[in-house]
Amino acid sequence: MEKKIAVTALAALAQDNRLDVFRLLVQAGPEGMPAGAVAEALDLAPNTLTFHFDRLRTAGLVTARREGRSIIYAAQFAQMNALVAFLTENCCGGVLCAPAASCKPARKRAKEPA
Amino acid sequence: MEKKIAVTALAALAQDNRLDVFRLLVQAGPEGMPAGAVAEALDLAPNTLTFHFDRLRTAGLVTARREGRSIIYAAQFAQMNALVAFLTENCCGGVLCAPAASCKPARKRAKEPA
DNA sequence: TCCATATTTCAACGATTATCGAAATGTTGG
DNA sequence: CCAACATTTCGATAATCGTTGAAATATGGA
Numbered sequence: 600m601e602k603k604i605a606v607t608a609l610a611a612l613a614q615d616n617r618l619d620v621f622r623l624l625v626q627a628g629p630e631g632m633p634a635g636a637v638a639e640a641l642d643l644a645p646n647t648l649t650f651h652f653d654r655l656r657t658a659g660l661v662t663a664r665r666e667g668r669s670i671i672y673a674a675q676f677a678q679m680n681a682l683v684a685f686l687t688e689n690c691c692g693g694v695l696c697a698p699a700a701s702c703k704p705a706r707k708r709a710k711e712p713a
Numbered sequence: 714m715e716k717k718i719a720v721t722a723l724a725a726l727a728q729d730n731r732l733d734v735f736r737l738l739v740q741a742g743p744e745g746m747p748a749g750a751v752a753e754a755l756d757l758a759p760n761t762l763t764f765h766f767d768r769l770r771t772a773g774l775v776t777a778r779r780e781g782r783s784i785i786y787a788a789q790f791a792q793m794n795a796l797v798a799f800l801t802e803n804c805c806g807g808v809l810c811a812p813a814a815s816c817k818p819a820r821k822r823a824k825e826p827a
Numbered sequence: 828t829c830c831a832t833a834t835t836t837c838a839a840c841g842a843t844t845a846t847c848g849a850a851a852t853g854t855t856g857g
Numbered sequence: 858c859c860a861a862c863a864t865t866t867c868g869a870t871a872a873t874c875g876t877t878g879a880a881a882t883a884t885g886g887a
Binding site: 747748749752759760762763767781782783784 | 833834836
Binding site: 602605606609610612613614615618625676682683686687690702704 | 716719723726727729732790796797800
């Protein structure tokens with residue numbers, strides 16, 4: 600991960616409401632949840648929420664997809680893991696002294712067997 | 714770790730120069746290094762550096778101790794690990810799916826055997 | 828004590844940030 | 858097409874941030 604992206608990602612997480620948004624999406628899992636549901640859960644104005652989603656998206660921490668009238672936001676676990684790895688990679692004088700944490704959400708079955 | 718501290722720590726790391734400072738201290742190890750050495754290594758004005766050190770210290774990410782005329786700053790690995798743990802703890806719907814990364818700097822020998 | 832070194836404090840400044848209100852955009856169903 | 862819904866865009870505002878220059882504070886040595 601480039602340092603510039605790391606700073607952007609850290610800045611994206613370094614705000615009360617955005618940290619709440621991100622953690623909510625992390626808990627929601629890879630399927631994500633609609634912007635409106637996030638707005639209701641955290642009691643945030645929709646335009647304010649858009650502002651925060653933009654920050655998270657620019658940092659690569661969430662993705663957005665349209666589904667009907669809603670826009671579904673989902674956490675990007677890979678990016679979160681990359682950030683954690685970046686923070687710990689130079690730990691202990693450059694010697695890797697512990698594996699970086701990694702979070703792989705339960706794999707969605709490709710096809711539900713009949 | 715409390716959310717408030719997590720936000721403070723993330724904000725402390727979410728800035729170019731401070732991220733450089735912190736990583737330099739992480740590489741320097743638990744002994745730390747004098748403010749002046751950091752200033753020279755990163756080409757930062759001493760008063761600017763004091764500002765950044767304050768942020769990192771408030772976040773619990775570094776500690777300071779006086780040694781002669783110098784003030785030695787050192788990374789707080791425990792706090793860094795706590796932050797990483799906080800970021801990953803609610804991963805995967807609350808189910809802990811991976812151990813948080815942890816960085817324990819090599820233990821300093823209590824006494825060099827003669 | 829006086830001087831040089833190392834770092835911090837203070838006041839100021841332009842830049843960025845988070846939030847708000849109002850209006851615009853895209854989507855679905857009647 | 859029109860109305861209701863879901864979300865975004867735009868303009869404005871107060872608050873915070875990062876840097877600078879000048880002055881202050883501590884420490885150690887001559």
